Every structure is written in C-alpha cells, then in structure tokens.
Amino acid sequence: MICTRLGIGAALAAGTLAAGLALAPGAAAVVPQTATIVADCGLYGGGEATLTATQSGTAATVTVSSSEITAPLALAEDSITSTLTLVKAGGGTTAFTGTENPAMAAGDGVTVGPLTGTVAAGDSLEAFGGSLQMVLFGITVTCTADGPQSPGPFVFE
Template identity: 45%
Template sequence: MKIGTLVSGVAGTAAVAVSALVMAPPASAAAPTTATVQVDCGDWGTGRATVTAEQRGGAPAVTFSTPVVWAHHSIPADSISTTATLSAAHGRTATLTGKANPAWTLLGQPFDSGVLTGTVTPGEAYRFTSITSTFGSLTIHCTAVSAQTPGPFVF
C-alpha cells in the first residue's frame, strides 16, 4: 500500500468520526433527568411533585409540576413568575427563575412551572427545596417535605 493512500484513508476516517460527533445530539447534562418529591403547598395541600432537569443553552434548567395545585380559572401562557430553590450539601443554594408556564386553562389542570433557568456549580449535587409562583394576587408556595427520589440533580 502506498503511503499516500494510507494517509488519505486515515484522514478520511478521522473526518467521518469528527462529523459524526458534531452531528450527534447533545446529551442532557443533568442526572437524574426526572425526580419526584413530596411537597407541602400550604392551603393547596400536600402531595407528590415531579421535577425534571436538563441543560438548555449551557444553563441548567428545571421544570416543576404537581397536581396538588390546580387551576381555578384560565391563566395565559408565559404569565406566571416562578422561582425555584435548589440546595446543595455544602450549604450552597441555587435559584432558578422563569416565566414560561404553559397555558393553564382547564379547571383542575395540574400546575406546571414551565422551564426555569439559573446558575449552579457544575458537578455539585442539588436537591429541590421550594418553589414560589406569582400571578397577580395569586401566590403558590410549595416546600419539599421529603427527600428527592431517585436523588439529587448533578448538572
């Protein structure tokens, strides 16, 4: 085999491998991606909530949903201001915020915060602690009352 053929073959293989990596979808930079936690939402009651985690545009993102809090009347999309607090083992906290709720229109429809983003320390393990959402005079505040299952999020 000629050296020129060998070099072009190796270069071609490397180019194919690099292009496959470039075209591959980015992996979620959070693990686990979904967790559940028991929450106390004051007058709304207590129950199970689901928290999902992912990386969006380089920033950590979470979404909180629970049937404990449900719609009394229609609320338009992107109109509820929400702040979630996550805590780390070393006393650090992270605040993720957003105003990206989906339309909340059906009586009894469970609450969904939409995507909340913020800043965390990469590699640190964070647990959901609480969430506060506001729409006009309506305020929803839920606090975790159990450990997050399957465990903390690592971004």
C-alpha cells in the first residue's frame, strides 16, 4: 500500500512539474525582440521605425512598422514587395524578404512584414549600414538607418 502511494505521489509530482514546464514561457530565441531606428527614406521622408524579430531554428522574421513613415497613397494588403538587408557583425549581410503588409490608407503609418530570412546561431544583425527597399506601384523606396539600432543588434540563438 505504501509503495502504491509513493508511486502515485511520484507520478503526480512528475506530471505537475511537466505541466508547469509546458506552460512556462519559453526563452526568447532572439535578443532583443524589438529595436528602434531612425530611418531616412530620401524624398519619401523618414522617422522612427520599430523592428520586431522572431526566430524558430534557422528561420527568422522581421516586421518593420512606423507611424512616422507614411504611405503616400492607399495601398492594398500584400501589395508592397520588401527587402530588409541587415548587416552581420562579422561581415556580410542577411536579407529578409516578403510581400506581407496590411491595407493602408494614404497617410497611414507603414508596416511591412513579417519578412522572412535565414539565420545561424550566434548571428548578430544590425540595421545600420543596411537598408529597407519597398517596391510600390513599380517605384522603389529605399530607407536607411541614420545610426545604430537601439537597444542593440539582434542576436540569434
């Protein structure tokens, strides 16, 4: 009887621990998950933009959004072809591409992404020195960061 109780108690304890671990928040695969830059888009303006990164293994996404960089015209959902090029700390670049964007009215803040790319463990990627190219209605708009992103580069696990 005592052995049965110990066995049941141990099983319950193990089950509770497993459930707790399953419900616990996972560690972030990329740090930081968000960063800000001040972007210059030439004749098309500029301003502060937020970059939000996620990672699942070697697949990563970055979404760029800004309330200060605005749509010149109304834009349909998924109508902007975007390429975000980030600079690697050790040299080279990594590109994130896609055609994802919400519908936007003229004057709305611009959001593109999630843009997809491939990363390796330990990659440290920075927007400063890279660019965001958006093609809308056949016109390419290129934005560059005026300085390093804050709080720092994206570091992928």
